[in-house]
Amino acid sequence: MPRPVRCRRIGQMPMFRSFSPDDAPDAEVIRLTLDEYETLRLMDAEGLNQESCAARMNVARTTVTAIYESARRKTATALVQGKRLQITGGCCEFAPVPPPEHLMMKGIQSMRIAIPYEQGEIFQHFGHTEQFKLYDVENGAIVREQIVDTNGSGHGALAGFLQAARADALICGGIGGGAQMALAEAGIKLYAGVTGSADTAAKALAAGSLEYDPDARCDHHDHHGEGHDCHSHGCGEHSCHKA
Numbered sequence: 001m002p003r004p005v006r007c008r009r010i011g012q013m014p015m016f017r018s019f020s021p022d023d024a025p026d027a028e029v030i031r032l033t034l035d036e037y038e039t040l041r042l043m044d045a046e047g048l049n050q051e052s053c054a055a056r057m058n059v060a061r062t063t064v065t066a067i068y069e070s071a072r073r074k075t076a077t078a079l080v081q082g083k084r085l086q087i088t089g090g091c092c093e094f095a096p097v098p099p100p101e102h103l104m105m106k107g108i109q110s111m112r113i114a115i116p117y118e119q120g121e122i123f124q125h126f127g128h129t130e131q132f133k134l135y136d137v138e139n140g141a142i143v144r145e146q147i148v149d150t151n152g153s154g155h156g157a158l159a160g161f162l163q164a165a166r167a168d169a170l171i172c173g174g175i176g177g178g179a180q181m182a183l184a185e186a187g188i189k190l191y192a193g194v195t196g197s198a199d200t201a202a203k204a205l206a207a208g209s210l211e212y213d214p215d216a217r218c219d220h221h222d223h224h225g226e227g228h229d230c231h232s233h234g235c236g237e238h239s240c241h242k243a
Helices: 034-045 050-057 061-081 155-164 177-186 198-207
Strands: 008-010 029-032 084-087 092-094 111-118 131-138 141-149 169-171 189-191
Touching: 008 034, 008 050, 029 061, 034 050, 034 061, 034 092, 050 061, 061 084, 092 155, 092 177, 111 198, 131 198, 141 198, 155 177, 169 198, 177 189
Parallel strands: 008 092, 029 084, 111 169, 169 189
Antiparallel strands: 111 131, 131 141
């Protein structure tokens, strides 16, 4: 029986999930897993040695060596042969994130909605939000509300922050592909492309009538297509992919 794969701890999700040569838009895809990306981030971008990287990822140093060598080989192949590099998959878990201070208790039957928040409105740039407003929903009605500070968490850490805040769903405006991937890995359902009052949007989701755009992106704000009813589109189920 094969030995089970131990999930690798990810400290920061990538802000961008794919890279491709401008003159080869239909290039073959090479998949770089999240744990491979993490070794490049920690060792090449932050300058950690293999021992420190292994400690951060909660795996053995020999495992980090193998992951790192695979990551560099894939990256080199993409650069030399003009292939598209896509960051996705891997058996990973988020590094623990302390929950927001004085986080309100969440009921067993509650669904917790999080919304990037600024002066009553849905803040339109997910990765730069300084506050979230949390709404606990029971039986189709909002029963508790709280505003929490992100404490400087950026694109790559906000999914872990929302996971620590015990959020089940996120309503937002534009959002990048890397953040979407991070939310999916955290098991948080996504309702993007929403504007206007945060309270109104939360009530609409609680009632099952929220219109949103699953194709919304921070990088182009091209909110094309009709609104989607929140009961007809599922987003971001949690999965742990085996490498």
